[in-house]
Amino acid sequence: xxxxxxxxxxxxxxxxxxxxxxxxxxxxxxxxxxxxxxxxxxxxxxxxxxxxxxxxxxxxxxxxxxxxxxxxxxxxxxxxxxxxxxxxxxxxxxxxxxxxxxxxxxxxxxxxxxxxxxxxxxxxxxxxxxxxxxxxxxxxxxxxxxxxxxxxxxxxxxxxxxxxxxxxxxxxxxxxxxxxxxxxxxxxxxxxxxxxxxxxxxxxxxxxxxxxxxxxxxxxxxxxxxxxxxxxxxxxxxxxxxxxxxxxxxxxxxxxxxxxxxxxxxxxxxxxxxxxxxxxxxxxxxxxxxxxxxxxxxxxxxxxxxxxxxxxxxxxxxxxxxxxxxxxxxxxxxxxxxxxxxxxxxxxxxxxxxxxxxxxxxxxxxxxxxxxxxx
Numbered sequence: 001x002x003x004x005x006x007x008x009x010x011x012x013x014x015x016x017x018x019x020x021x022x023x024x025x026x027x028x029x030x031x032x033x034x035x036x037x038x039x040x041x042x043x044x045x046x047x048x049x050x051x052x053x054x055x056x057x058x059x060x061x062x063x064x065x066x067x068x069x070x071x072x073x074x075x076x077x078x079x080x081x082x083x084x085x086x087x088x089x090x091x092x093x094x095x096x097x098x099x100x101x102x103x104x105x106x107x108x109x110x111x112x113x114x115x116x117x118x119x120x121x122x123x124x125x126x127x128x129x130x131x132x133x134x135x136x137x138x139x140x141x142x143x144x145x146x147x148x149x150x151x152x153x154x155x156x157x158x159x160x161x162x163x164x165x166x167x168x169x170x171x172x173x174x175x176x177x178x179x180x181x182x183x184x185x186x187x188x189x190x191x192x193x194x195x196x197x198x199x200x201x202x203x204x205x206x207x208x209x210x211x212x213x214x215x216x217x218x219x220x221x222x223x224x225x226x227x228x229x230x231x232x233x234x235x236x237x238x239x240x241x242x243x244x245x246x247x248x249x250x251x252x253x254x255x256x257x258x259x260x261x262x263x264x265x266x267x268x269x270x271x272x273x274x275x276x277x278x279x280x281x282x283x284x285x286x287x288x289x290x291x292x293x294x295x296x297x298x299x300x301x302x303x304x305x306x307x308x309x310x311x312x313x314x315x316x317x318x319x320x321x322x323x324x325x326x327x328x329x330x331x332x333x334x335x336x337x338x339x340x341x342x343x344x345x346x347x348x349x350x351x352x353x354x355x356x357x358x359x360x361x362x363x364x365x366x367x368x369x370x371x372x373x374x375x
Contacts, residue, residue, distance in 0.1 A: 017276050018043045018097050022072070024297075026218040027207065027233065028103055032082035032111025037210040037218070038075045038102060047095055048073045054091035054099060059083050062090060074213075075102065080114040083107035175214050175261065180229050182255045188212055189258070200224070205232055217261065229253040238262070273320040277302060285348070286364040290332045293360075306334060314340070321368070327360065334360045342369050 022039035030036060042048050048066035051073065056062055059081050066073035077090060086107025091099040177189035186198045186208070198212045202224055209218030219235035230252050234240055240247045241260045253259060277284065277295060287294040291306045295317065304316055306329050314323030324340030336354050339345055344353045344367040345360075354364070 018046060018094055018100055019092070020276075020278055021103070023209065023216070023218040026103075026209070027221065027235075029106050029108045030077075030079040030086070030111075031108045032079055033114055034111060034205075034207075035076055035078035035210065036105070036207070037213075038077070039213075039218075040073055040075060042071045042073065042094075044071070046071070046097070050095040052093045054093055056090060057088055059086065060088055060090075060105070064092070077105060078114075079105075079107060079111070082109060082111045082113065084109040175212075175217065178208070178259050178261060180253050180255060180257050180259070184224060184229075184255055186229075188214065220261075225252055227252050228255055228257075275317070275319040275321075277317060277319045277322075284366040286345070286360065286366065288334055288360045288362055288364065291329055291334065293327075293334070310337065322366075336360060343367070344369055 020041040020043075022041055023037075026036050026038060028036060042051070048071065049068065051064055051066060053062050053064050053075065056077075059079060060077060061080055062075060062077040064073060064075055075090070075092065079086065084107050087104060089104045090102040092102060094100055175188045175190055179187040179189055179195070181187065186200050188196050188198060190196075196212075198208065200206055200208075200211060205221050205223040207218065208214075208220045208222060209216070216238065219233060220231075220238065220240070221233040222229050222231050224230075231240070231247060231249055233249055234247070239260075239262045241262075242253065242257060247253070247259065277297070283297070285296045287296055293304045293306060293313070295302045295304070302317065304313070306327065308329075310326060310328050312323065313325040313327060314320060322340070322343065324338060325343060325345070326337040327334050328337050329335075336345065336356055336358050338356055339353075345364050346353045346367065347361040348363040348365055353367075354360070
């Protein structure tokens with residue numbers, strides 16, 4: 001006897017980190033009227049169209065922008081008024097995963113208040129009782145009203161086309177220069193020579209990374225000044241230069257200038273494949289307590305408990321850049337067995353790298369060396 005198959009619901013459980021933070025250098029300290037854009041990448045299998053933002057406190061608004069068919073999406077968070085005591089950790093609600101915390105926002109004094117006008121109904125006044133003369137006037141207007149209703153029905157027969165939302169502008173990869181033209185407009189220049197303009201406000205500070213949708217420029221804040229473009233804040237992991245001179249916060253760029261932008265240190269280079277540790281930021285440090293290893297970065301931590309006789313931290317942490325960093329557990333002490341080429345492990349405050357068979361200190365720093373350097 002043949003039995004027709006029945007539909008079954010399958011619960012999909014994702015292992016590892018469901019989200020990767022693509023711009024950990026974003027400025028999370030907001031004054032009134034400022035916003036921050038978090039660039040995120042969903043793990044394979046997650047439907048970004050169903051990702052929503054959890055509840056936010058008063059004075060903070062947000063939205064999720066997820067282009068169709070892409071794993072990359074953005075979360076925009078805005079402080080609508082000055083709140084120096086603001087500390088909030090927003091959450092994203094992911095299908096089949098639940099609530100996932102986002103980086104914590106902190107308020108700063110100053111800024112402005114964004115007023116959202118509320119629509120309040122105006123109380124009506126009682127209509128006067130029409131006089132007999134008024135009634136006859138309404139009766140005379142009835143044919144005209146019927147003609148107007150018939151014309152409105154004729155127009156409604158052809159529905160107006162529904163406007164389609166414009167697709168989100170994609171990221172512009174490989175930005176290596178910023179052109180500040182004589183007309184005080186900003187244009188990004190890529191390594192391939194592509195030039196793209198960035199709309200910037202004429203007054204007040206702005207974040208170039210947020211406006212341009214370029215992750216590694218997040219945190220570069222500037223504003224139009226009487227003499228040119230004033231740099232207010234430079235991310236610590238970005239070198240901004242004019243010729244051979246490195247620019248600093250407070251410098252003013254004159255119109256008609258091309259400035260260069262580059263990753264500041266070799267440890268921040270995009271060639272590093274940090275895998276699931278990418279969202280922690282750099283530099284990375286190891287905090288060791290018995291058989292437990294906590295990998296810490298500026299934006300988070302990851303805890304690993306060592307149980308196997310020999311453990312490759314790169315494989316256990318799913319971080320290809322650390323493949324070959326092997327440790328062994330001897331009693332309650334972790335010993336270093338080997339480090340991969342280009343990676344150096346040293347105790348905090350010590351410039352000498354650890355040697356094989358040495359115990360891991362309570363606090364060790366990971367250095368990623370430039371190509372060709374000896375470990």
